[in-house]
Amino acid sequence: FCHTSGAAGAPKVGDKAAWAPRMAQGIDKMVLSVKNGKNAMPPKGMCNDCTDADYKALINYLVTGK
Numbered sequence: 001f002c003h004t005s006g007a008a009g010a011p012k013v014g015d016k017a018a019w020a021p022r023m024a025q026g027i028d029k030m031v032l033s034v035k036n037g038k039n040a041m042p043p044k045g046m047c048n049d050c051t052d053a054d055y056k057a058l059i060n061y062l063v064t065g066k
Contacts, residue, residue, distance in 0.1 A: 030059050
């Protein structure tokens with residue numbers, strides 16, 4: 001899990017400072033980024049069955065660590 005270790009430059013879980021510029025784009029843009037893939041992250045973050053609501057919940061977890 002890249003967001004645990006920071007592999008390939010992925011922002012770590014709960015690192016609010018690292019996530020702040022990404023979140024400044026808005027949650028919908030973040031969901032679109034997940035769906036399209038970004039840098040080393042594959043499209044849909046390898047969760048092909050996830051809904052937008054699932055992605056939003058996951059993004060919230062990654063940002064807050066909760």
